[in-house]
Amino acid sequence: MTQRFSGTENYVATDDLKVAVNAAVTLRRPLLVKGEPGTGKTVLAHEIAKAIDAPLIEWGVKSTTKAQQGLYEYDAVARLRDGQLGDERVHDISNYIRKGKLWEAFTSPELPVLLIDEIDKADIEFPNDLLQELDRMEFDVYETGERVAAKERPIVVITSNNEKELPDAFLRRCFFHYIKFPDGETMREIIEVHFPDIQKRLVSEALEIFYKVREVPGLKKKPSTSELLDWLKLLLVEDMPLDVLQDRDPTKAIPPLHGALLKNEQDVMLLERLAFMARRENR
Amino acid sequence: MPSWPGARTVERFAKVLLNFFEELRSAGIRASLKEHLTLLEALDSDVIERRPEDFYYLARATYVKDEGLLDRFDQVFQKVFNGVFSEPGEEQATIPEEWLRAVTEKFLTEEERAAIEELGDWDEIMETLKKRLEEQEGRHEGGNKWIGTGGTSPFGHSGYNPAGVRMGGKSRNRRAIKVWEKREFANLDSSLDLGTRNIKVALRRLRRFAREGAADELDLDATIRGTAKQGWLDIRMRPERHNAVKLLLFLDVGGSMDDHVKVTEELFSAATSEFKNMEFYYFHNCLYESVWKDNSRRWNERIPTWDLLHKFGHDYKIVFVGDAAMSPYEIAWEGGSVEHMNEEPGEVWLKRVVDTYPAVAWLNPKPERAWEYSQSTQMIRQIMDDRMYPLTLDGLEDAMRALSRKQG
Numbered sequence: 243m244t245q246r247f248s249g250t251e252n253y254v255a256t257d258d259l260k261v262a263v264n265a266a267v268t269l270r271r272p273l274l275v276k277g278e279p280g281t282g283k284t285v286l287a288h289e290i291a292k293a294i295d296a297p298l299i300e301w302g303v304k305s306t307t308k309a310q311q312g313l314y315e316y317d318a319v320a321r322l323r324d325g326q327l328g329d330e331r332v333h334d335i336s337n338y339i340r341k342g343k344l345w346e347a348f349t350s351p352e353l354p355v356l357l358i359d360e361i362d363k364a365d366i367e368f369p370n371d372l373l374q375e376l377d378r379m380e381f382d383v384y385e386t387g388e389r390v391a392a393k394e395r396p397i398v399v400i401t402s403n404n405e406k407e408l409p410d411a412f413l414r415r416c417f418f419h420y421i422k423f424p425d426g427e428t429m430r431e432i433i434e435v436h437f438p439d440i441q442k443r444l445v446s447e448a449l450e451i452f453y454k455v456r457e458v459p460g461l462k463k464k465p466s467t468s469e470l471l472d473w474l475k476l477l478l479v480e481d482m483p484l485d486v487l488q489d490r491d492p493t494k495a496i497p498p499l500h501g502a503l504l505k506n507e508q509d510v511m512l513l514e515r516l517a518f519m520a521r522r523e524n525r
Numbered sequence: 526m527p528s529w530p531g532a533r534t535v536e537r538f539a540k541v542l543l544n545f546f547e548e549l550r551s552a553g554i555r556a557s558l559k560e561h562l563t564l565l566e567a568l569d570s571d572v573i574e575r576r577p578e579d580f581y582y583l584a585r586a587t588y589v590k591d592e593g594l595l596d597r598f599d600q601v602f603q604k605v606f607n608g609v610f611s612e613p614g615e616e617q618a619t620i621p622e623e624w625l626r627a628v629t630e631k632f633l634t635e636e637e638r639a640a641i642e643e644l645g646d647w648d649e650i651m652e653t654l655k656k657r658l659e660e661q662e663g664r665h666e667g668g669n670k671w672i673g674t675g676g677t678s679p680f681g682h683s684g685y686n687p688a689g690v691r692m693g694g695k696s697r698n699r700r701a702i703k704v705w706e707k708r709e710f711a712n713l714d715s716s717l718d719l720g721t722r723n724i725k726v727a728l729r730r731l732r733r734f735a736r737e738g739a740a741d742e743l744d745l746d747a748t749i750r751g752t753a754k755q756g757w758l759d760i761r762m763r764p765e766r767h768n769a770v771k772l773l774l775f776l777d778v779g780g781s782m783d784d785h786v787k788v789t790e791e792l793f794s795a796a797t798s799e800f801k802n803m804e805f806y807y808f809h810n811c812l813y814e815s816v817w818k819d820n821s822r823r824w825n826e827r828i829p830t831w832d833l834l835h836k837f838g839h840d841y842k843i844v845f846v847g848d849a850a851m852s853p854y855e856i857a858w859e860g861g862s863v864e865h866m867n868e869e870p871g872e873v874w875l876k877r878v879v880d881t882y883p884a885v886a887w888l889n890p891k892p893e894r895a896w897e898y899s900q901s902t903q904m905i906r907q908i909m910d911d912r913m914y915p916l917t918l919d920g921l922e923d924a925m926r927a928l929s930r931k932q933g
Contacts, residue, residue, distance in 0.1 A: 261582035265572045271563065276592060306741065319743070319760055326758055413590035414559045420592040 253282070253289040254424075254431045262419040263290060270395035272358075272376055274413070276402050277421030280466030286421075287357035287399040296397070297352055301343035302359045309371030312344040312358075316385050335385050344375060348392035355397045362402040369412040377415060424467060426453070436471055440478065448474060451497045455504070458513065465503040473502035545605045549588055552601045556588040563587050577606075740764050770929075773837055773882075774805040775812065777847030802841075806833065810851040811871030811905075812878065813862055830874055834881050842884040842928045845909075846916070848891045849902040856904050875908045885909060886924040890916040 247263040249255035255263070266273035267290070275283045291298035301312055317338045324332040331337045347356040361369060375381045376398065380391035400416065402408065424432060426449060433445055452473070456464050465473075476499045497503065504510050546561050564587045573579035581602060589598045740762035751759030806816035806828065815827040854861035856871045879885050887905060889896065893915045896902045906913040912927060914920040 257578065258582040258585070261573055261579050262586040265567050265583055265586055268570055268572045269563065269567055274590070322758060322760070408590075410555070414557050416590065417563075417586040418590045419586055420595065 247290060247293050250289045250293050252292075252435060253285065254428060254435055255289075256422075256428065259286075259419055259421070262417050266399075266417045267294070267397050269417075270397065272398035272400050272416045274400045274402060274408075274416040274418045275421060276404055276418070278423055278464075278466055279403060280468040281421040281423060282467060283401040283421060284357065284359055287355055287359075287401075290397065290399065291355040294355075294397075297350060297354045298357060299343055299347045299350070299354050299396075300357045300359060303361050303364045303368070305363050305365075307364045307368065309364075309368050309375075310342075312342040312372065313375065313381050313390075314342050314345055314383055315340045339383065339385060344372075344381070345390055347396040347398075348379060348390055350396070353394050353396065355399060358398065358400045360403060361400050362404060362406045362408065366406060366409075370409050373411060373415070429467070429470070432467060433471070433474060437474060437478065440474065444477065445474075448477065452503070455497065455513070458516065461504075461506075461509050461512065463504075463506050463509065469503050469505070473499060476502050541605070545584075545601070546588075548601050548605050549598070552597055554588060554594050554598055554601070560587050771802040771837070771841045772804070773833070773841045773843050774803065775816065775843070775845045775847075776805060776807050777845070778807045778809060804837070808847075809862075809864055810847070811855050811862070812845075812874045813865075813867045813871055814869065814874065830877075834877060839882055841882060843878060843882045843886070844924070844928070845885075845887040847887070847889070849887065849889055849896075849905040849913070850891065850899055851901045853900050853904060856901055856908075872904075872908060875905065879908060879910065884928045884930075885912060886928050887913040888916045888920065888924060889913055893920070 246260070247255070247267060248260055262273060263286075265271075275286060277283055287300075288298060290296075316335075317340060321332055321335070321338045343356065343358075347354050378391075379395045380389060382389050429449060430445065433440065433449075448470075452465065452470050455461075480499065500510060500513070504513065542561070542564065546556060549556050564584060567573070567583055567587065568580075573583050584602065585595070585598055589595055742763055742765045744761045744763040747761035747763070748759060751761050806818060808816050812830065814831070815829050816833070817827050851863075852861070855863060856875075859868055859870050860866055861870060887909045889902070891899075891902070896906065896913070902913075912924075914924040914927075
């Protein structure tokens with residue numbers, strides 16, 4: 243693979259991220275991505291797929307997801323029912339085998355990017371159950387005796403929110419990247435990519451407010467990049483005049499259209515209380 | 526940063542890498558051979574451009590799998606590839622003995638070396654240091670035997686002995702070699718030999734399986750029964766068995782607990798991976814009207830204890846971890862807390878917890894034989910209805926057994 247990932251027109255990749263992605267793509271090892279919610283972990287897989295022009299296969303993991311479901315599912319219940327009704331299909335067991343995302347990725351005609359999203363949501367054993375399959379990129383279907391093997395190892399991106407620790411054996415097989423919360427510089431670049439014609443002044447004012455809100459101690463959910471982008475979009479749509487943002491009067495600590503930044507009524511109340519306290523001090 | 530080796534010197538470079546790999550391992554980054562080979566493979570297949578930064582990123586993505594270790598990795602990387610050791614006085618997470626030995630060999634002059642030799646060999650110095658640490662009670666300044674600040678003994682910081690091993694605080698004469706934060710020696714205390722693995726095994730006792738959540742498993746017995754009753758195939762499903770134990774952990778931090786921090790941390794790290802429903806909160810000395818979750822924000826983000834009592838159902842099991850060593854006033858009197866003005870005595874809060882939750886245990890890192898000499902320990906033990914257990918493997922097993930007993 244000579245193609246190198248270097249971010250796309252919609253995605254700002256830092257140097258360390260580029261190296262991690264290129265290593266994972268070249269050696270075909272899974273890339274494990276961690277980071278605060280809203281720093282663009284899932285988007286990364288989409289952008290890798292776009293950058294190397296490959297189809298993306300998404301496997302969103304939930305707390306009830308089993309590793310087996312990624313390979314295939316054998317619907318014995320449907321077969322049993324068909325058996326009672328005397329359906330012809332019942333004689334062929336493969337009629338009742340449903341392909342999972344891994345199967346899909348292994349047999350995809352084009353080299354795909356497989357995204358295993360939020361792997362930490364599942365049971366503790368989930369990553370362990372996928373070790374062999376991700377290592378060898380093949381598995382057996384016991385019901386039919388068939389072996390599904392990948393023609394070419396797919397590119398695997400795995401995201402985790404750190405809700406559970408992942409087993410060592412699993413980690414050893416991955417490249418790891420931790421997406422830091424972007425600094426002011428990178429954030430400006432990200433905004434540039436998303437809103438190319440936004441006024442410079444608006445951005446710097448908005449960023450200042452944004453980082454200030456992030457610094458407020460005690461927030462249940464700190465606003466992240468995706469919230470900032472939403473907020474900027476709103477500010478643009480509402481055509482918010484610049485001086486509203488510039489109004490740094492501490493008694494109005496609540497930023498305009500704060501609903502996009504703060505997702506928790508307790509956080510909004512906290513900010514309001516701070517504003518109230520600032521007002522009292524000024525008196 | 527090293528100047529990048531030429532294309533064909535990857536092999537020679539591999540030797541440096543091996544050294545790096547060993548340094549990483551001794552720094553506590555559990556890199557394996559598999560990862561090392563992956564790195565070599567990546568270098569071999571020209572994943573990166575020939576820039577030192579890229580090499581750094583690649584090595585980081587390969588070896589480090591936990592963001593908590595990134596800082597440590599940076600330090601090792603700097604050490605190996607700069608050939609420069611970090612300045613004395615800089616914080617270092619763990620400093621293996623070999624490093625110190627290496628530093629002395631590298632940076633001390635002949636005379637200085639001779640001076641150390643006078644004191645005996647390195648192991649001996651370390652051994653003495655360990656002993657002094659054990660003997661020492663309380664803070665100490667000056668003097669020439671005890672560990673403290675500003676003395677002439679080799680131990681303690683700002684000492685003038687060339688072999689001075691810094692014990693924490695700011696380095697003044699730049700002679701001392703490394704920071705050995707006092708806490709590092711907790712590792713050597715074998716009486717508290719509780720590995721994470723052991724703790725995990727003990728905690729497993731708490732597991733109780735229950736069927737909760739989505740019905741996704743065939744219940745064969747019920748299906749047969751249903752089919753016989755109905756006369757047609759009647760599929761019955763049931764939820765899968767899960768570990769349904771809910772655990773609420775209260776950890777004492779600060780003050781007299783500092784010595785036990787390592788054990789507590791180990792217990793905690795074992796606990797997080799063992800239970801699905803586990804919440805933890807911190808308190809200081811005794812439980813009062815509020816607790817906190819993030820120690821760095823303990824003054825800003827307090828959670829009222831009432832909220833916890835209301836939020837978590839009675840089926841939660843409560844585990845306190847604390848040494849219960851404090852002044853009796855801190856338990857029995859309002860306003861007795863050392864940190865704030867508490868309107869109700871800690872006793873009242875502890876009783877509220879005990880009354881609300883049938884399954885409560887207090888784990889005490891102090892040895893059991895010392896309990897009877899501490900009045901506060903006795904008081905808390907009484908409040909807990911005698912459910913205080915030492916933080917040893919046996920104690921942990923007893924505690925788990927008591928917690929999992931059917932509560933009347």
